[in-house]
Amino acid sequence: MSSAGAKCGAQDAVRKDGLLLEARGVVKSFGNREVLKGISLAVARGEFLTLLGESGSGKTTLLRLIAGFEQPTAGEIWMGSERLDTLPPYRRRVNTVFQHYALFPHLSVHDNVAYGLRVKGTPAAEAGERVDHALGMVKMSEYASTRPAKLSGGQQQRVALARALVNRPELLLLDEPLSALDANLRKQMQSELKSLQREVGVTFLFVTHDQEEAMALSDRIALLRDGALEQIASPREIYAHPATAYTAQFIGQTNLLRCQVLKGSAACAGLSISPVTGADGPATFSLRPEAIKCRADLARDGASDRSQMRFTGKIRQQIYSGATELLEVDCAGQLLRVRRSAGEPLSGEQEFLFSAEDAVRVRE
Amino acid sequence: MYSRLYKIIVSLPPLLWVGLFLVVPYVLMLGHSFWTVRDGFIVHDWNLQNYRTLLANPVYVGVFLRTMRIAASVTLCSLLLGYPLAYYLSFHSGARKELLYQLVIVPLWVSYLVRGYAWKTILGSEGVLNGFLRYLHITTEPVSFLLYSPFAVILVLTHIYTPFVFLPIYASLEHIPRPLVEASQDLGAGPMKTFLRVILPLSMPGLIAGATFAFVLSLGDFLAPLLVGGASGTMIANVVQSLFGAAYDWPLGAAISVCILLITIGLLFATERIEKRWASK
Amino acid sequence: MGLEMNARSATRNSPLLATYAGLVFAFIYLPIVLLVLYSFNRDGVGGFPPRHFTADWYRTLFADSAIWDAVWNSLQVAAGAVGLSLTLGLLAALALDRADFPGKALFRRVVLLPLILPGIITGLSLLMFAVFAGAQFSLLTVFLGHGTALISVATTELFAGLQKMDRAQEEASLDLGATPWQTFWRITLPNLKLSLVAAGLLIFTLSMDEIAVTFFLIGRDNTLPLEIWGRLRRGITPEINAVSTLIFAVSVVLIVIWYRIRARSIGAETQDLLKRP
Numbered sequence: 001m002s003s004a005g006a007k008c009g010a011q012d013a014v015r016k017d018g019l020l021l022e023a024r025g026v027v028k029s030f031g032n033r034e035v036l037k038g039i040s041l042a043v044a045r046g047e048f049l050t051l052l053g054e055s056g057s058g059k060t061t062l063l064r065l066i067a068g069f070e071q072p073t074a075g076e077i078w079m080g081s082e083r084l085d086t087l088p089p090y091r092r093r094v095n096t097v098f099q100h101y102a103l104f105p106h107l108s109v110h111d112n113v114a115y116g117l118r119v120k121g122t123p124a125a126e127a128g129e130r131v132d133h134a135l136g137m138v139k140m141s142e143y144a145s146t147r148p149a150k151l152s153g154g155q156q157q158r159v160a161l162a163r164a165l166v167n168r169p170e171l172l173l174l175d176e177p178l179s180a181l182d183a184n185l186r187k188q189m190q191s192e193l194k195s196l197q198r199e200v201g202v203t204f205l206f207v208t209h210d211q212e213e214a215m216a217l218s219d220r221i222a223l224l225r226d227g228a229l230e231q232i233a234s235p236r237e238i239y240a241h242p243a244t245a246y247t248a249q250f251i252g253q254t255n256l257l258r259c260q261v262l263k264g265s266a267a268c269a270g271l272s273i274s275p276v277t278g279a280d281g282p283a284t285f286s287l288r289p290e291a292i293k294c295r296a297d298l299a300r301d302g303a304s305d306r307s308q309m310r311f312t313g314k315i316r317q318q319i320y321s322g323a324t325e326l327l328e329v330d331c332a333g334q335l336l337r338v339r340r341s342a343g344e345p346l347s348g349e350q351e352f353l354f355s356a357e358d359a360v361r362v363r364e
Numbered sequence: 365m366y367s368r369l370y371k372i373i374v375s376l377p378p379l380l381w382v383g384l385f386l387v388v389p390y391v392l393m394l395g396h397s398f399w400t401v402r403d404g405f406i407v408h409d410w411n412l413q414n415y416r417t418l419l420a421n422p423v424y425v426g427v428f429l430r431t432m433r434i435a436a437s438v439t440l441c442s443l444l445l446g447y448p449l450a451y452y453l454s455f456h457s458g459a460r461k462e463l464l465y466q467l468v469i470v471p472l473w474v475s476y477l478v479r480g481y482a483w484k485t486i487l488g489s490e491g492v493l494n495g496f497l498r499y500l501h502i503t504t505e506p507v508s509f510l511l512y513s514p515f516a517v518i519l520v521l522t523h524i525y526t527p528f529v530f531l532p533i534y535a536s537l538e539h540i541p542r543p544l545v546e547a548s549q550d551l552g553a554g555p556m557k558t559f560l561r562v563i564l565p566l567s568m569p570g571l572i573a574g575a576t577f578a579f580v581l582s583l584g585d586f587l588a589p590l591l592v593g594g595a596s597g598t599m600i601a602n603v604v605q606s607l608f609g610a611a612y613d614w615p616l617g618a619a620i621s622v623c624i625l626l627i628t629i630g631l632l633f634a635t636e637r638i639e640k641r642w643a644s645k
Numbered sequence: 646m647g648l649e650m651n652a653r654s655a656t657r658n659s660p661l662l663a664t665y666a667g668l669v670f671a672f673i674y675l676p677i678v679l680l681v682l683y684s685f686n687r688d689g690v691g692g693f694p695p696r697h698f699t700a701d702w703y704r705t706l707f708a709d710s711a712i713w714d715a716v717w718n719s720l721q722v723a724a725g726a727v728g729l730s731l732t733l734g735l736l737a738a739l740a741l742d743r744a745d746f747p748g749k750a751l752f753r754r755v756v757l758l759p760l761i762l763p764g765i766i767t768g769l770s771l772l773m774f775a776v777f778a779g780a781q782f783s784l785l786t787v788f789l790g791h792g793t794a795l796i797s798v799a800t801t802e803l804f805a806g807l808q809k810m811d812r813a814q815e816e817a818s819l820d821l822g823a824t825p826w827q828t829f830w831r832i833t834l835p836n837l838k839l840s841l842v843a844a845g846l847l848i849f850t851l852s853m854d855e856i857a858v859t860f861f862l863i864g865r866d867n868t869l870p871l872e873i874w875g876r877l878r879r880g881i882t883p884e885i886n887a888v889s890t891l892i893f894a895v896s897v898v899l900i901v902i903w904y905r906i907r908a909r910s911i912g913a914e915t916q917d918l919l920k921r922p
Binding site for chain 2: 659662663665666669670672673674676677679680683689690691692693694733734736737739740743744745746748752755756758759761762763764765766767769770771772773774777789793796800815816819825850853854856857861870873874877881885886889892893896897899900901904
């Protein structure tokens, strides 16, 4: 499946009636610095979409445009059948969970969560019920009368979540909400967020620079690079069929093979790939480390040899990480990475195998 | 994030108010300095007569110079008192630092008038100091130069401005990272050398700020001379005051005020440049 | 941390410096101490040593209606000045923090002028303006003078408070559906509470003690400093010591309160910084 086709497919996956938010050619410049260079994407109702990218990729800017804290320099944002970007933030059916939570220090947890309801004049009885329900959902009911300053980071984050969700927004924006937490707490919160989203059914637009996080949580990932949309697809799709070399390297680890294609065959330094599709000429292929097998391992496990491509290389380094191990293999001057289950240590010259279909042709 | 309307609402009122109630009055003062008084009326005839009078008339020049001398003395004395105090508090006071700091600021908040008056009761011929000296039989006659003299003015103004000078110097000293002092001593410099080469230069911004403040405010002070200055202790601001009072000549008074204003702005400008150069070193 | 602790002992204790510092303290406090002492002296403000302690002067003071009228006038002016300065100062601080307008740098300087220029210059300028505008000199002119001169005290303090505030809170408020007006009252202002109180206290004290500007803007009704000033010309009595002592006592209370408030806001800051994850 070609990479262009993959992208179209993902867009089509958002059917017209399931479309919640649409950005059309959104451009944002600060002075003469163009941060967003014409982004068009669609968010499906009820999905967990992640905006993934390095710092400076424009992901937070896009989020802020959707929230309403910035105006697009050009382009439009639509929610349903209404234009969104012309509305001030307090009139959008969108709520945000901020990176550092932005809880109001002079209000209790209860009053923080009730804030959105109060300013819109919700009757006290209804507000009280909804606040209690929201606090219960994030398991912070017993802290209702506490001040935010007395809470830990993880607890503050839950309150921020409740404060946003209690307003029943159409879209919830999350600006790297887990980045301030330590690793263990982060993993725990990731799983809680995911199940919360499933339970509540609200559409989540999540921003992060952590690709593992994006893969774990999202229904779809939108990878941004230098203000442009690099690829948008489900995690499995984007992992198995990256459209560009950048995507292949950003998400997971990969080997980038620079080859010359001639009549359906690719010739690279030290190895070849056949058959391949696409035009003749220089081409780059992405080959994931776990797709490369070691002859010695196959022989030991008695697995049959279905891979067609093979090459030999010298093992330069082994990086052990418990369940698996990463080998750095020198193949005709090129350093390739191979992932294998950690077993008997290997060394020296070895033969490696892989299937041609695992080598994905990518754009540079 | 802030709408145009928001920005207009917050900037317009203060701008208009300051424009009307500060800029216009100061400009009016400037304007008056170019006018003259004839037959008890202010004539808008736009000339430099007042400035010429100031430069030519030895009385005015004399008072001006005396005022500068007094202001310089006050600044010097305040520094001599305030700097060591700040240094002591910052480096040597240990656990009592907070308390001592509060003790220093308290007099700042006590009325100028109260403090000036206190000195008046101490320095007079029938005052506390003379009473004390006589009680100890050190003198039999009251010592008169204490009150109604430039000395008294300098004394009172030093008393007023020492805490003012203390504050920025203390702030500067507190900002000096202690490891720098340690490093200096580690490299072989004793306390005096460390002070001269490390602490003093780094506290310069505070020192300059405090000194400028003391000088400028002393220059334009008219209350201390009225309280304790007498005839020999008059300062230029008293001259201005009388020109706006009995000796009705607003334009001339305005011209003197403009001179004080120019000296002030000039000094502030100069110290800002010095501070910038210091900071960039 | 360990290395820094030693820095204190690195600068050895110097008894000479301590003595000098003590003398400076004595110089600063001596007049005030004597003032308080002599307010209880039956025989007047001079001479030594004070004998015949009495509280009579305080009794005279409390019966002196002119003084208390002046106190009331001063309080009115000070309260008004606090209101005016805080309001305009708050707007100015918001403008400096959030808006860009032509002459912004100039505005910042001009608004500071009354604090760094000798009071007589500001006082006379306002006098000329008042005459020019045909105004009657009264407590109103004094109030306007104080309020204007002290704007920058409020601006400086409130600007610092705004800078310390987490901008995201205002964004969160808008995000949750509050209009900018609601956000200002529910979020911005409460966050500035400490700054407002600290600035207010300072403005109040400065206004109560203000002489230079007041001198030229006063009408029939006296403020306290000018009332005392008038008495001084007529002749000094320990009654003035008594009122001065009271002023001193009130000042001490105010400054302790102000200091506590400052300490609390700095304490809250450090708590925030330590909170981070």
